[in-house]
Amino acid sequence: MYAVLMNGGKQYRVKIGQILRLEKINCKIGKVIKFNNILLVKKNEKIFLGQPILKNTVIKACVYKHGRKKKINIIKFNRRKHYKKKQGHRQNYTSVKIIHINLFKE
Template structure:
């Protein structure tokens, strides 16, 4: 069984037991979270598609880890203008472990 849900403006396809990396969530490690914006739900035989969201379906998950991605460099440069600007960015993330997909 797998589900597609919406979080942070992005769609994620998950199944039970999977660990996914989402944008930073302000929750503590080990805390329970429910995702209620389920767009699609599928098992071996049946597929349910929401219009746009399935009601009475949700995903139970737990916060597994917080961290930051590798640093990326942003370079702005204009030739012959004596202009060069560098900047770095590290995007924060949260790892979430999917425990159960509820299909009511």
Template structure:
């Protein structure tokens, strides 16, 4: 069973118990959060696709940690023009553990 949700302009496919690396969220570590922008929920017996979101569905998650990704280097260079520019960037992230997926006040993992 899995779900697809949207956070930070990106879409993520998740299962219960999975740890997902999202763009930086402004919540403290250890706090529980709820995602409401659910695009798809799938179980072995059915698939529900939203248009654009599934009403009454939510994903409960717990914030594990915040951090910065590995540094990427951006280099711009024009030969024979005496132009060279070097720049670096480290993207902020939040690690989130998916606790539960609910659909219309039903618990999908139990199939009720």
């Protein structure tokens, strides 16, 4: 069984027990959160597809940890113009562990 959920403008394919990195969510570690934007669920050989989302379907996940990704460097440089600009960015993330995929048939 797997599902496709949408969070932060991105789509993720998830299974029960999977650890997933999402955009920063303001929750404490250990708290259970629910995702309602479910696009697709495959259970056994049946596929349940939403238009665009499935109603009455919930994915429960536990907040596993918070962190920051590896730093990326942005460099802008024009030769012979005495122009050099350097900038860095580290994106915050939240790791969640998928606990349960609850599918209510419509």
